[in-house]
Amino acid sequence: MASGGGRRRGPPRRRPRRRRALGAAGGGTPDHGLPQRERPPDAGAGPGPERLARAPRCGLRGVVAEHDRLLLTAGHGGAPGSSPHGPRGGHVPITSVIDHVAAAVPDPRVASQRWVDELGGGTLNDASGEHFATRQIRYTGGGKLELLAPPPDDDSPDNFVRRFLDRRGAGVHHVTLKVPELHPALREMQAAGYEVVDVQDTHPHWWEGFMRPSQVGGLIVQVAQSSLSAEEWAAQFGRIPEAPHREAAELRGPLLAHPDLGVARELWGLLGGDVRDEGDRLLVAWPDSVLTVAIVHGKSAGPRGLRFAGSGTLPPDNAAGPAVLEESARDRG
Template sequence: MPGTRFDHIAIGVRALTDAAPVLAGVLGGVPDQGRPSGGFRWGTWRYANGGSLEAIEPLGADGFLHRFLAQRGPGIHHVTFKVVSIEAACARARARGYEIVGRDDSDPCWKEAFLHPRQALGIVVQLAEAHPYPAPPPSEPPPGAAGAPPALAVLGLRLSARSRERAHAQWGAVLEGELERERARELVYRWGDSPMRVSVEVDPARAEGPLAIEVAGARTPALPPGSHPALGTVFVYRSA
């Protein structure tokens, strides 16, 4: 049976229309799926290697995403891992001292729980046990971009951690990532057939959290050298 899978990286934005010019127009992502979900709307774009980026925009007058944007502005909000059993995944997390928040088993086709960024190395981690819907809900894919270039590959997410032990407890022990490569201050984790990876820079003096989304391809995208002003996210290009 397949194990835990790194599913997507999510970026909090004020409007999905802010994300499309970058995720589709620059990176070449193909609009995939989307729909409203409570106090937010989500949309995903698919990339050359099968990687997936999601943007989430707030709906209504108040909610977690309104607070996130008010406090921090647009930026990387969470990563989602699909697990075989939400119960087993939560048990692994609790066994290593993590508090489970937002556990919701009300939908038998999408059971979810979260690790809070205060404990989870500066990023929200969504755990999801997903099963096919008997009648899939209607999808509302996000916007594309006229004349979008060929899709790049999304290699994954680069983050920081204060120690190897903290990184491995989360990405290895709780989320069952395979340590593909280890250097003096870098750990790289992969998950089975998932096209994306998590790369961790170990630095005891640095704040923990996401650093950049890494992309690759045969063409060099027009990206700013630092954080993208509309998405609050750094994109790092690696040549193919």
């Protein structure tokens, strides 16, 4: 979802024939399991991050199943030098910063009992679109969590969030990396052998592309260029952001498992992170963000929970979302 970060130079206006230049072959609806944005009804030329232009047909599992259908370059099995496990190295990392982490939940109002009432986060923005509801929460230090849910009036089993919940349960859904310019970043990712699907570059203030969880290790990565800050997005919907509670916990970021830490190191290094080996885990950090990504070795890839400081440990919950994992001062990174 569009959110956060300082003001950036806005992307250029519509450019004919470029909308899917680096995206998936063909048309149709997106396969990354994330909503697309459209303008709010009273915002004129301004965008609205909380509205849908079209409904994705599949959630996380659908993305994995579609791995061989939608490629970065139409009719091509991958960029030169690509492999099933990622790049061969020697490529220039993109310039990025991690903006937020998102969790899929059945109802953000119910889930907020954990993320706002118990952990002290302040509601930054919330809205309900035709196919999803969202609430963004900010914690001490500025880390942001997005709660993504089916809208209250949509009981369709084909809703993309509900499909994710039915198959995976409430849990970590994606992370969003902000970049100064989308297309140069996507070209570097393509040159390194990675696929990016559902590229959208016609929105006045928000451009994006997505990496499949099969490439990342059970997690969707959204790469986005935005010209609006979190406060400016909230203003689009008349929302005044709330400050975190004075004793709020500090969101550190997701904990992921990956069967090959060498592959994970290469991927997150390409994505602009500073990857450090801490012995029992890798820690991926960005200079301008409090959020980090921690990665441990595991036979099965995927998110294990959200890391917090000053939170205590909370188990995963079908209503509240992913597990809350307490980190000590040693784990600050």
